[in-house]
Amino acid sequence: MMDSKYAIGNGQNSINKYKIKMKPLPVIFNNSSGPPNAKKIKLNDENRNSTNGHTNNNKPKISIQDQRRNLPVFDKRNKLLELVKRHKTLIILGETGSGKTTQIPQYIHSARLQENGKIGITQPRRVAAVSIATRVAQEFGHGMTVGDTVGYSVRFDDCTSNKTKIKFMTDGMLLREAMYDRLLMEYTVIILDEAHERTIHTDVLFGIVKKAQKTREDRNQTPLKIIIMSATMDVEHFSQYFNNCQAVYLEGRTYPVNINYTIKPHDDYQTSCVATFFKIHREAPSNHDVLIFLTGQEEIEACAQRIRLLAKDPDVQGPSVKCFTLYAAQPSAQQMSVFQPSPPNTRKVVISTNIAETSITIPGIRYVIDSGMVKARTFHPSTGLELLKVQRISHEQAWQRAGRAGRDSEGHCYRIYTRSQFELMKKSTVPEIRRANLLTVSLQLLALGVHANYFDFLDKPPKEATVAAFEQLQLLGAVDDVNSICLTPVGRKMAKFPLDPRFSKIILAAEQYGCLQEALTVVSLLSTESILINPVTKQAEAQKVRQKFCSAYGDLITLLNIYREFEAVGQNNKRIWCHEHFINMRNILHAREIRNQLEQLCKKCDMGAMSSCGGDLDRLRKCLIMGMFMNVAELVRDHQYITLDKKQSVQFHPSSCLHRQQPHLVLFAEVVQTNKCYLRGLTTIEADWLREIVPDYMKSHSLRFNSS
Ligand SMILES: Nc1ncnc2c1ncn2[C@@H]1O[C@H](COP(=O)(O)OP(=O)(O)OP(=O)(O)O)[C@@H](O)[C@H]1O
Numbered sequence: 001m002m003d004s005k006y007a008i009g010n011g012q013n014s015i016n017k018y019k020i021k022m023k024p025l026p027v028i029f030n031n032s033s034g035p036p037n038a039k040k041i042k043l044n045d046e047n048r049n050s051t052n053g054h055t056n057n058n059k060p061k062i063s064i065q066d067q068r069r070n071l072p073v074f075d076k077r078n079k080l081l082e083l084v085k086r087h088k089t090l091i092i093l094g095e096t097g098s099g100k101t102t103q104i105p106q107y108i109h110s111a112r113l114q115e116n117g118k119i120g121i122t123q124p125r126r127v128a129a130v131s132i133a134t135r136v137a138q139e140f141g142h143g144m145t146v147g148d149t150v151g152y153s154v155r156f157d158d159c160t161s162n163k164t165k166i167k168f169m170t171d172g173m174l175l176r177e178a179m180y181d182r183l184l185m186e187y188t189v190i191i192l193d194e195a196h197e198r199t200i201h202t203d204v205l206f207g208i209v210k211k212a213q214k215t216r217e218d219r220n221q222t223p224l225k226i227i228i229m230s231a232t233m234d235v236e237h238f239s240q241y242f243n244n245c246q247a248v249y250l251e252g253r254t255y256p257v258n259i260n261y262t263i264k265p266h267d268d269y270q271t272s273c274v275a276t277f278f279k280i281h282r283e284a285p286s287n288h289d290v291l292i293f294l295t296g297q298e299e300i301e302a303c304a305q306r307i308r309l310l311a312k313d314p315d316v317q318g319p320s321v322k323c324f325t326l327y328a329a330q331p332s333a334q335q336m337s338v339f340q341p342s343p344p345n346t347r348k349v350v351i352s353t354n355i356a357e358t359s360i361t362i363p364g365i366r367y368v369i370d371s372g373m374v375k376a377r378t379f380h381p382s383t384g385l386e387l388l389k390v391q392r393i394s395h396e397q398a399w400q401r402a403g404r405a406g407r408d409s410e411g412h413c414y415r416i417y418t419r420s421q422f423e424l425m426k427k428s429t430v431p432e433i434r435r436a437n438l439l440t441v442s443l444q445l446l447a448l449g450v451h452a453n454y455f456d457f458l459d460k461p462p463k464e465a466t467v468a469a470f471e472q473l474q475l476l477g478a479v480d481d482v483n484s485i486c487l488t489p490v491g492r493k494m495a496k497f498p499l500d501p502r503f504s505k506i507i508l509a510a511e512q513y514g515c516l517q518e519a520l521t522v523v524s525l526l527s528t529e530s531i532l533i534n535p536v537t538k539q540a541e542a543q544k545v546r547q548k549f550c551s552a553y554g555d556l557i558t559l560l561n562i563y564r565e566f567e568a569v570g571q572n573n574k575r576i577w578c579h580e581h582f583i584n585m586r587n588i589l590h591a592r593e594i595r596n597q598l599e600q601l602c603k604k605c606d607m608g609a610m611s612s613c614g615g616d617l618d619r620l621r622k623c624l625i626m627g628m629f630m631n632v633a634e635l636v637r638d639h640q641y642i643t644l645d646k647k648q649s650v651q652f653h654p655s656s657c658l659h660r661q662q663p664h665l666v667l668f669a670e671v672v673q674t675n676k677c678y679l680r681g682l683t684t685i686e687a688d689w690l691r692e693i694v695p696d697y698m699k700s701h702s703l704r705f706n707s708s
Helices: 064-069 076-088 100-110 125-142 169-179 200-218 237-241 269-283 295-311 332-339 395-402 419-424 439-447 465-474 488-497 501-513 518-526 536-551 557-566 571-580 585-604 619-627 687-693 694-701
Strands: 029-032 040-043 087-094 117-123 150-154 157-159 166-170 187-192 225-230 244-249 259-263 291-294 318-325 346-352 365-370 373-380 385-392 411-415 631-639 640-643 649-652 665-666 670-673 677-680
Touching: 064 125, 076 087, 087 100, 087 237, 100 117, 100 125, 100 187, 100 225, 117 125, 117 169, 125 150, 125 157, 125 332, 125 385, 157 687, 166 169, 166 619, 169 200, 169 439, 187 200, 200 225, 200 439, 237 244, 269 291, 269 295, 269 365, 295 318, 295 346, 295 518, 318 332, 332 346, 365 395, 385 670, 395 411, 411 571, 419 640, 439 465, 439 488, 439 501, 488 501, 501 518, 518 557, 518 585, 518 619, 536 557, 557 571, 557 585, 557 619, 571 585, 619 665, 619 687
Parallel strands: 040 244, 087 225, 087 244, 117 166, 117 187, 150 166, 187 225, 259 411, 291 346, 291 365, 318 346, 365 411, 649 677
Antiparallel strands: 029 259, 150 157, 373 385, 631 640, 631 665, 640 649, 670 677
């Protein structure tokens, strides 16, 4: 039945010499071998000799059901189902693209192993949950649409019905569900997919589902099956945590991916990505699409603009180019547009952050260009700052990125780094729980009745990060003291909002300050990607036309002014108004959607009337202090500020509308680190307000200059 020994899989990729010559920036690549194989227990094919799930790379278009049958997991379906039946917890490893995510939930469903419950499958990201649910609904056939048997649930968007049996969701959503039902009784099978990503939510979910399974067993309630899946994970570590549970390796590869490294290091990885794209563009057939991994919105938009411009150059050979961007804070509809097939004789290029790194299949992608970089958020308890920093990816991430090619045919991955640079990268990414601010998760755990110090984590978070989180929760009034295992009534309300607790506190405080409408607007705008468009070539024009919205009170009030004006413009004129004012219409509409949902939550929390402060913006600025008083910076000398909380030296970000001014005190929404620490999302405040609103905090955090 099952091989008991550990086997080395066959993940090597074919080796062909491939060189890129490109002027003026030549990026030259070397070929290399594929990923190292983790220790895995092998599950053999039932009735096929091929090690590749596919038989023909140049096949004509085949039906969706044939595509399913050709996947490597297909042959192992019966053995797999037997294992799922036999074990209450199972770890499943299988190569990227082998069919774990799309097929296994369907196998379980058709064998009715979920009985009267649901199958819940978590994904670290919204785009994956939505796109996979759409694909699986399509695979079900019979005109099934998402929301019937197959549905999804992501923050601010629930597409399920009482018919839904297979529910894809973000890990954050399952965690929110656990707050209402700790035993997750709705589900009989929970699949935690992409376990190697180790997002903070997945790490917490490991503990939640383990506890729910045990409690249900102790109480003789309907059992809960847990399945952990990934292509690249530390099986032993996970197995030990889940009481030495069974692990299985689904042998069988998808299409090969040729890996190419640069011969020399390339510091300007953005330019190298563009150069590599045009090299591919010149030579590859037009239906071979390209996926480029970069680090963040600005970089991605700049790269997209360069590609769009260069593609129009009459000297550039190749088909026409359709360029898509993909990053976390885009509205769902915009994200989903990358899944559309490109028109004939057009090459699709998708430029994405690491949100396209795991789980998803973008049809048509044959080439991946991997910059080797990622923007990661790291919290430093000693400085109290959470910094976004561009850094090198890990081996696991590099293999996942390569795995986005070779999903519907053979693929190629161009790594914009050398083989030796690759060797120096970390094997795996540090779990988010070990580097993140634990404020939100500590609040969520308390809502589940557990103190973060006593939670059964797969890897414990650093002690100082938990201490910092509880100090902040106490300052926000969510707990009475740092050892509390229960929330105050305010804390319980804060936990109901799917937001950073500081933002939830602002919304709750808005009732008292009579500015709920404005607080909801500001928090919604902070919860989506920037609504401002600043094209490289038209920056001055954009700033000039938006000048009328600029407020001496800072960026958040400026955003509020823009939103108010947007709402005042007639429905038919909104698009043109956005265009004229360099406002991203999709993002502002997304903010409006979030705002509506938050308004519903306020009603559920019996928060009373939707008060407005009108022109009295002091009320709103005071209200912002209620949630953000730990984010105060004070002017020390010429344009130099220090944070009040941990005395860090900081400056205003050049994009801030206050960056030429020097108010005494500001609240900031975010810190970005490049060569210096920059503050973004500023609001001016008065010293007296701080003393009046947070007197206890101000006793231990005195201002250098006491003027107001
Ligand atoms: N949206 C889609 N359009 C076309 N084909 C798809 C789509 N989604 C999945 N597929 C096909 O199904 C295969 C299996 O995808 P699936 O996501 O189940 O693999 P996986 O093993 O979970 O991969 P990973 O470890 O990368 O998440 C893909 O390789 C691709 O051939």
